[in-house]
Structure formats: C-alpha cells, structure tokens
Amino acid sequence: MNIFDAMTQRRSHRGDFQPRAIDEADLGKLIEAARWAPSPFNVQPWELLIIRESEGKARLAELTETAIVAQFKDAKFLDDNSRWMRLTEAEWKEHGDGVLLTEHVTLPKFLQGSPEKLKPLLKNAKSLTFLGHLGAGKMPAKEIAQQVHDAPVLLLVTMNCQKRPPGEGAHRWMWLSMGMLIQNLLLAATALGIGVQFVSAPLESEEHRDKIRALFSLPKHHEIMTLLRLGYVDETGGDAVRLQASEFVQYEKYEERPRGT
Ligand SMILES: Cc1cc2nc3c(=O)[nH]c(=O)nc-3n(C[C@H](O)[C@H](O)[C@H](O)COP(=O)(O)O)c2cc1C
Known part of the structure; x- marks a missing residue:
C-alpha cells in the first residue's frame, strides 16, 4: 500500500476484530515500523509491551470498565466531552471535527433513530452525571471492556524517562517522538489490514496507570503513553x-479567523 493511501485509509477501529491471532511476520513488521521512528538525539525512549495472554487482557479490560463507569459520573469529563460529541452524521460532517456518538456507544433502542434527542442532555453535564449515577455508563463500559478482552493483541506503549536527551525541552521532544512511533505503527497496521483502536480510558488517572505499572512490572520511570488494541479487520x-x-493552514503570518471556522 502506498504511504498516502495508508494515511487516508487509516481509521480508528471500534468494532470487533477477526478472531484470528496476528501473524508473527506481521507483528514483526509492526515492530520494525516502530523501530524506525525518529527521536531526539536518537535516544529511542520507547518500550512496547505486547499482551496476548488472557490474564493481562482481562486485567486491562477490568480497568477499562471501571474507568468508563467513572467517566459517566464525572461532570467535568462529560462537559468537555459534549464539546466534541457529534450526535448525527450531518452535524459531524458540518463541523469537520469531533467524534460521532454512535461510533462510541450503542444507543438504547428508543434513541437509535433520533440521537439528536440527546442534545439538551449534552448541554447539561449535570443531568448526564445523574444518568451516570443511575448506571447509564455500565452498558458501554461492559461492551468496550469485552472488546479489550477479546482483542487478539493489546499493546502498551511506554516511554523510558531515563533515556532523556539533553536540553530544557527534553520531555516535550520525547513525547513528540512517541507520537511518531505510534503513527508509524498505525500506518504499518493499515497496510497490513490490521485495525487499531486507542483505549485511553484506563490510562486517564494516575491511580490506574500505577495499577497497570504494577500488573506488568513496569518500573516507575516508564511513563505509560498509550494502550492500543489490534486485530485483523475485514476492510x-x-x-x-x-x-x-x-x-x-496559513502562510507567512497567523491571522485570527472568524469565530467558528
Ligand atoms: C492520543 C489519542 C487517544 C485516543 N483515544 C481514543 C479512545 O480512547 N477511544 C477511541 O475509540 N478512540 C480514541 N482515539 C481515536 C480518535 O477518536 C480518532 O483518531 C479521531 O476521531 C479521528 O478518527 P480516525 O482515527 O478514524 O481518523 C484516540 C486518538 C488519539 C490520537
């Protein structure tokens, strides 16, 4: 696959994967793509932890579930969320940013044909926390946790903070290079017919990140950057x-744009 096709065809895959394992050869290619990412002073601060056994997957799935249930009760999280949550495809396309609600949660039957009914609720995070306390987050949390559990591969990407380059901006440059490694992985995966989804919920809180560090014996100086689930996709x-x-994009000098553009 041509690199430009990989860039435009790469999508976050939120559905199920084919149940088969990822071939060793393909896994090797993903690792090779990651290996060639650039980094400041070529420090290569990354570490990839590949999780294929059910014990590790089950623990990460549990943390995902707990984290999502908590998010549904968190007014600030819901408020911030509502800024980027698009209820209909038309709204999503018009904005050109944000995420489509129905790609993230399966709506209850009575809302399936008309998700715009949620609009007044989204404007009022407090009412959503009320729903969260009534257990509204439990279903989506279970669904996503199950997907985490069933993924053929989970990949924890960590940054070894001891591999610090010189300079005041060291940490920032290291973060940038981690993004580059992840993008290399995503593009290579696309070319191999492997879908990837970021699973950020279990990494949101320090408490959860510490639990994950303990689960996988990761030393304290390893910053957990991301958790990905991977598997073959049909298309x-x-x-x-x-x-x-x-x-x-602007040329030569930045000019403020009219609001909303
Ligand atoms: C750092 C980062 C974290 C993300 N976390 C999640 C996540 O937790 N769950 C999810 O479904 N998508 C997650 N995404 C995917 C974005 O929602 C997605 O990239 C964006 O909506 C654009 O869609 P596309 O990737 O299909 O082109 C994340 C992406 C990035 C770069």
Missing part, C-alpha cells in the same frame, strides 16, 4: 471527517 477505510486545509 480498511470508512467514514471520517477532517477540517479543511484553509481552517488550519
């Missing part, structure tokens, strides 16, 4: 939106 590509270039 790459799929719906996505992006801002137009004119909404984020």
Whole structure:
C-alpha cells in the first residue's frame, strides 16, 4: 500500500476484530515500523509491551470498565466531552471535527433513530452525571471492556524517562517522538489490514496507570503513553471527517479567523 493511501485509509477501529491471532511476520513488521521512528538525539525512549495472554487482557479490560463507569459520573469529563460529541452524521460532517456518538456507544433502542434527542442532555453535564449515577455508563463500559478482552493483541506503549536527551525541552521532544512511533505503527497496521483502536480510558488517572505499572512490572520511570488494541479487520477505510486545509493552514503570518471556522 502506498504511504498516502495508508494515511487516508487509516481509521480508528471500534468494532470487533477477526478472531484470528496476528501473524508473527506481521507483528514483526509492526515492530520494525516502530523501530524506525525518529527521536531526539536518537535516544529511542520507547518500550512496547505486547499482551496476548488472557490474564493481562482481562486485567486491562477490568480497568477499562471501571474507568468508563467513572467517566459517566464525572461532570467535568462529560462537559468537555459534549464539546466534541457529534450526535448525527450531518452535524459531524458540518463541523469537520469531533467524534460521532454512535461510533462510541450503542444507543438504547428508543434513541437509535433520533440521537439528536440527546442534545439538551449534552448541554447539561449535570443531568448526564445523574444518568451516570443511575448506571447509564455500565452498558458501554461492559461492551468496550469485552472488546479489550477479546482483542487478539493489546499493546502498551511506554516511554523510558531515563533515556532523556539533553536540553530544557527534553520531555516535550520525547513525547513528540512517541507520537511518531505510534503513527508509524498505525500506518504499518493499515497496510497490513490490521485495525487499531486507542483505549485511553484506563490510562486517564494516575491511580490506574500505577495499577497497570504494577500488573506488568513496569518500573516507575516508564511513563505509560498509550494502550492500543489490534486485530485483523475485514476492510480498511470508512467514514471520517477532517477540517479543511484553509481552517488550519496559513502562510507567512497567523491571522485570527472568524469565530467558528
Ligand atoms: C492520543 C489519542 C487517544 C485516543 N483515544 C481514543 C479512545 O480512547 N477511544 C477511541 O475509540 N478512540 C480514541 N482515539 C481515536 C480518535 O477518536 C480518532 O483518531 C479521531 O476521531 C479521528 O478518527 P480516525 O482515527 O478514524 O481518523 C484516540 C486518538 C488519539 C490520537
């Protein structure tokens, strides 16, 4: 696959994967793609922890479930969420950013044809925390946890903070290089017909990150960067939106744009 096709066809895969394991050869190619990422002073601060056994997957699935249930009760999280949550495809396309609600949660039957009914609720995070306390987060949390559990491979990407390059901006440059490693992985996965989803919920809190460190014997100086679930998909590509270039590119000098663009 041509690199430009990989960039445009890469999608976050939120559905189930084919149940088969990832071939050793393909796993090797993903690792090779990661290996060639650039880093400041070529310090290569990364570590990849590949989790294929059910024990590790089950623990990560449990943490995912707990974290999502907590998010549904967290007013600040819900409030911030509502800024980026698009209820309909039309709204999603018009904005060119944010995420489509129905890609993230399976709505109860009475809302399936008309998710816009949720609009007044989304504007009021407090009412959503009320639903969260009534248990509204339990279903999506269980669904996502199950997907984490069933993924052929989970990949924990960590940054070894002891591999610090010189300079005041060291930590920032290390973070940048971690993003590059992850993008290399995502593009290689797309080319191999492997879908990837970020699973950020269990990494949100320090408490959960500490638990994960303990579970996998990761030393304290390893910062947990991301958790990915991976598996073969039937097809790459799929719906996505992006801002137009004119909404984020300028030449020579930055000028404030009219509000909303
Ligand atoms: C750092 C980071 C964290 C993300 N966390 C999640 C996540 O927890 N769950 C999820 O479904 N998608 C997650 N995403 C995927 C984004 O929602 C997705 O990249 C964005 O909506 C654009 O869609 P696309 O990846 O299909 O092009 C994350 C992406 C990034 C870069």
